[in-house]
Amino acid sequence: MAGGILRCSGPRALPPRLHGGVVVIGNFDGVHRGHQSVLARALEIAATHGCLAIVLTFEPHPRSVFRPDVPLFRLTPAPMKARLLEAMGFDAVVEQPFTRDFAALSPEAFVTEILVRGLGAAHVVTGFDFHYGKNRGGTPETLAEAGAVHGFDVSLVAQFSDEGGDVVSSSRVRNLLAQGDVAEAAGLLGYRYTVEGVVSEGKRLGRTLGFPTANMALPDETALAHGIYGVRFRRADGTLHDGVASFGRRPTVDEEGRPLLETFVFDLDDALYGETCAVSFFGFLRGEEKFDGLEALVSQMKQDEAEARALLSGVRPLSEIDLRIAFSG
Incomplete structure (x- = not known):
């Protein structure tokens, strides 16, 4: 659903007309307020110099490559990350395929092959603790030295803390979502936590009960707390509707099923099957419960x-x- 931003699978896919811009580097899972402080600096520099702003990120997340046996709850899979970067005003996102071979590149090769030849970077922006290349051998200092040699400037952005003085991190956001605290998570993200998925056809039990739902299967690693949420639902055409969503195993009717996001979209009765839609979480209403029959379930749903x-x-x-x-339709 990222329309205006160009998504490229690796530097070679970036059109030459987009070379010579400001390149900001990071995983940016969540695109939270800490990430936004780094990203905003790149946008400021690009605006000052009248050039394009490009994000260099990595797919899949490096943790998935180095620790494939440990499930990773990704806050923003690549399409959602691109949507957020587009909303900030970036021109393109380069999704560098992350493999063990790529990780084995020397720091020098990373600079020459990716930043210089691949992206033609005129200015590189990173967080203050950025490391790159084999065994994380590249440091902010070596990046600045390389920039002096190859003709690009380097800006480092200091660590960002919230109003309480605590560092904003993807791990903090994940922990809050695992507790169902979507409101507190939004404070760290700077926006409402949002997921995307294709609406699939279910058993249509909700429709028979007077609460038809748009069903979406989220990635297995999604660690959002099971429960009921007040949400906003965006259709593929951009229209927005308020709703109430259940994420979980539906213990009253299907306790053994895989977790599913079921959204009752207010004031909408269109068939949504096959649409890629987005759900933004505004508040946690209650935990998942098992009711004594459908009558009690319907009463609670009301x-x-x-x-x-x-x-x-x-x-x-x-x-x-x-x-x-x-909010914008």
Whole structure:
């Protein structure tokens, strides 16, 4: 759903017309406020010099390559990350395939092959602790030295902390989402946590109960707390609708099933099967429960709907990114 931003699989896919820009480097999983401080610096430099702003990131996440046996709850898979970067104003995102061979590149080869020949970087922006190349042998100091040799400038951005003085990190966001605290997570992200997926056809039980749902299977590694949330639902055409969503195993009707995100979209009765849609989480209403029959379930669902409508009636954008992701149609 990233329309205006160009996504390239590696530097070789970046058109020559996009060379000579400001390149900002990082994994940026979550594109949280700490990441945004680095990204915003790149945008400022690009605006000052009248050049393009390019993000260099890595796919899959390096942790998935080095520790494939440990599931990684990715906050922003590549398509969602691109949407967020587009909302910030970047022109392109280069998704460098991350393999063990790539990780074995020497720091010098990373600079010459990726930054110089591949991207034609005029200016490189990174976090203050950026390391690159084999065994993380490249440092901010060696990057600055390489820039002096190859003709690009280097800017390092200091560590970002929240209002309480704590460092904003992807791990903090993951922990909050695992507790269902989507409101606190939004404070660290600077926007409402959002997922994307293809709407699939389910058993249509919700429709028979008067609560038809748009069902989306999220990645198995998604560690969002099971429960009921007040959400905003974006269709593939960009239209927005409020709703109430359940994420979990549906213990009343299908306790053995895989976790599923089921969204009852308010005031919409269109068939959504096959659409790639997005769900933004605004508030946690309650945990997942098993009810004594469908009548009790329907009664609770009516309460959930009323609570979600009340919650969503007063929400406001947290930032320009939030405005574009969860508020603008």
